[in-house]
Amino acid sequence: xxxxxxxxxRRTSPETGAEPTPIISVRDLVVGYGGPPIIDGLSIDILPxxxxxxxxxxxxxxxxxxxxxVGLLTPQAGSVRVAGHDLxxxxxxxxxxxxxxxxxxxxxxxxxxxxxxxxxVAMPLEVHSRLSREVIALTVRLKLxxxxxxxxxxxxxxxxxxxxxKRAGLARAMVLDPELLLCDEPSAGLDPxxxxxxxxxxxxxxxxxxxxxxVVTHELASIEAIADDVVMLGRGGVLLFSGSKEEAQRCxxxxxxxxxxxRTPEAxxxxxxxxxxxxxxx
Amino acid sequence: xxxxxxxxxxxxxxxxxFCALLQRRVAAxxxxxxxxxxxxxxxxxxxxxxxxxxxxxxxxxxxxFFERVGGSVYSSFLGFVLFAVLVTDTFYATVxxxxxxxxxxxxxxxxxxxxxxxxxxxxxxxLISFLVGLTVSxxxxxxxxxxxxxxxxxxxIALGMTRELGPxxxxxxxxxxxxxxxxxxxxxxxxxxxxxxxxxxxxQPVRFLVVPRYIAISIMQPLLTxxxxxxxxxxxxxxxLVSLEIGxxxxxxxxxxxxxxxxxxxxxxxxxAFAWIIVFVGAHRGFQVYGGAVGVGKATTDxxxxxxxxxxxxxxxxxxxxxx
Numbered sequence: 076x077x078x079x080x081x082x083x084x085r086r087t088s089p090e091t092g093a094e095p096t097p098i099i100s101v102r103d104l105v106v107g108y109g110g111p112p113i114i115d116g117l118s119i120d121i122l123p124x125x126x127x128x129x130x131x132x133x134x135x136x137x138x139x140x141x142x143x144x145v146g147l148l149t150p151q152a153g154s155v156r157v158a159g160h161d162l163x164x165x166x167x168x169x170x171x172x173x174x175x176x177x178x179x180x181x182x183x184x185x186x187x188x189x190x191x192x193x194x195x196v197a198m199p200l201e202v203h204s205r206l207s208r209e210v211i212a213l214t215v216r217l218k219l220x221x222x223x224x225x226x227x228x229x230x231x232x233x234x235x236x237x238x239x240x241k242r243a244g245l246a247r248a249m250v251l252d253p254e255l256l257l258c259d260e261p262s263a264g265l266d267p268x269x270x271x272x273x274x275x276x277x278x279x280x281x282x283x284x285x286x287x288x289x290v291v292t293h294e295l296a297s298i299e300a301i302a303d304d305v306v307m308l309g310r311g312g313v314l315l316f317s318g319s320k321e322e323a324q325r326c327x328x329x330x331x332x333x334x335x336x337x338r339t340p341e342a343x344x345x346x347x348x349x350x351x352x353x354x355x356x357x
Numbered sequence: 358x359x360x361x362x363x364x365x366x367x368x369x370x371x372x373x374x375f376c377a378l379l380q381r382r383v384a385a386x387x388x389x390x391x392x393x394x395x396x397x398x399x400x401x402x403x404x405x406x407x408x409x410x411x412x413x414x415x416x417x418x419x420x421x422f423f424e425r426v427g428g429s430v431y432s433s434f435l436g437f438v439l440f441a442v443l444v445t446d447t448f449y450a451t452v453x454x455x456x457x458x459x460x461x462x463x464x465x466x467x468x469x470x471x472x473x474x475x476x477x478x479x480x481x482x483x484l485i486s487f488l489v490g491l492t493v494s495x496x497x498x499x500x501x502x503x504x505x506x507x508x509x510x511x512x513x514i515a516l517g518m519t520r521e522l523g524p525x526x527x528x529x530x531x532x533x534x535x536x537x538x539x540x541x542x543x544x545x546x547x548x549x550x551x552x553x554x555x556x557x558x559x560x561q562p563v564r565f566l567v568v569p570r571y572i573a574i575s576i577m578q579p580l581l582t583x584x585x586x587x588x589x590x591x592x593x594x595x596x597x598l599v600s601l602e603i604g605x606x607x608x609x610x611x612x613x614x615x616x617x618x619x620x621x622x623x624x625x626x627x628x629x630a631f632a633w634i635i636v637f638v639g640a641h642r643g644f645q646v647y648g649g650a651v652g653v654g655k656a657t658t659d660x661x662x663x664x665x666x667x668x669x670x671x672x673x674x675x676x677x678x679x680x681x
Contacts, residue, residue: 145556145557146556147557178557181550181553182550183550185551185554186554187554198560247554348405349373349403353392
């Protein structure tokens with residue numbers, strides 16, 4: 076099955092036969108950090124209500140894609156539409172409104188170090204809602220309880236471990252119950268039990284709040300546990316595969332096959348074993 | 358050339374690199390390197406490492422002279438534009454930051470910054486101002502005494518402190534203490550993606566991070582400058598009393614006659630301008646950081662050097678406007 080066929084099939088809802096509107100629509104995206112583009116001409120659709128795992132080698136543009144989706148990076152060409160909005164084209168007020176529907180968990184948590192965990196989690200509520208202080212405090216408490224950090228509410232981020240920071244970051248990302256939750260390597264560097272807890276939490280959020288979740292990850296166990304769809308990027312942000320997890324596991328694209336078989340891709344390019352070179356073997 | 362590796366019991370990375378280098382040197386000289394009796398240990402090691410057939414590593418292309426000049430001009434222009442945007446955003450966010458519920462400037466953050474900038478700089482600004490007043494008076498007293506112009510020490514220290522030394526000393530100390538701290542804090546927040554996190558939450562980093570510091574330093578720097586003026590003049594009084602035998606009454610009378618309100622006001626106007634230079638240079642360098650820990654260090658150093666330079670240039674500019 077080709078990529079295009081696979082995407083076409085996923086676009087059609089089995090119940091209604093209608094095409095669900097993608098919650099994220101990336102078209103011919105070219106984006107980078109000032110130098111050569113990290114992503115050069117990527118087009119993908121992310122469907123609503125599903126968990127999509129974005130996989131690929133280091134430096135292929137997975138995190139860059141997430142940053143483009145939330146408007147942190149302005150495309151050099153192409154477009155990124157989130158729930159119908161082109162974030163790069165919105166004015167300040169409209170952008171603030173649109174961002175209330177998106178939560179982003181950063182790779183290292185990115186908590187503000189000068190305020191407590193509870194204040195960090197409360198911040199999106201203070202910016203985007205008109206709730207009273209009591210309701211905000213209670214909501215924060217509930218979210219921290221959900222990630223198992225209620226006891227750490229009054230601690231500063233510098234007093235947390237790496238895993239706790241990530242869980243606090245997740246609580247902050249989901250405090251508004253956003254339509255779209257983006258997670259940059261949520262289980263990287265965590266012990267297997269905490270990683271599994273986070274996976275289960277993501278699944279519960281998706282099912283309970285009908286969130287669309289996009290997860291950048293290298294963890295096969297996480298993909299196995301939570302992903303509905305898989306997008307694989309190659310060097311330069313080239314789309315190697317986009318389809319359901321089951322299709323990914325049996326597809327013929329060598330990079331995808333190697334990834335799921337936990338095989339290191341053959342050392343490519345013009346490198347050869349030193350022994351072959353010294354012994355004059357071709 | 359033949360390389361006999363039969364006696365090799367263990368080959369480390371440097372050994373493998375030596376073999377590769379030898380092969381290249383021999384090939385470059387037109388010869389051929391032949392291995393003989395490669396021991397199992399050598400075979401294992403040489404099989405682990407991979408090399409490129411083409412030696413040309415991509416590397417970075419060296420820029421030409423005109424490219425470097427063009428790049429510098431462009432980045433300076435871009436830096437100027439971003440600085441102007443930062444200043445405009447800060448003024449706008451300050452004016453609009455006290456209305457509406459969303460995106461309000463946090464009073465607690467302003468008070469926290471006022472404490473950090475004001476109270477924590479209080480002792481060092483006071484002590485240095487007193488010592489500078491004392492030293493300048495001591496040096497001047499000797500010269501003035503030769504002409505019997507002892508009483509003019511009061512004019513010298515009063516005008517010198519209020520017009521020049523008070524605002525300048527305070528600004529230089531705050532550029533070192535607060536400008537560096539603003540640059541380092543913001544730069545670290547950029548590196549650790551805290552600034553990006555603010556943006557994704559719909560919080561304007563300028564409103565959240567710069568405006569409280571801007572308001573706090575705009576209030577505290579004139580207050581510290583007034584304190585510096587007073588303590589500098591006190592240092593002058595000590596010398597006047599001890600060295601020139603000018604009593605408190607004579608000193609006070611002369612001070613009232615020599616010092617005009619305009620002298621104090623111009624000094625305070627300068628202090629506000631210096632405060633803005635310090636906060637904007639610090640914030641600009643902090644937001645423009647790149648390159649991890651090294652970048653944070655560079656942003657901090659640059660902010661102090663550039664702020665002190667800009668303060669001195671601005672001081673000269675104000676002196677020409679106010680006193681020429």
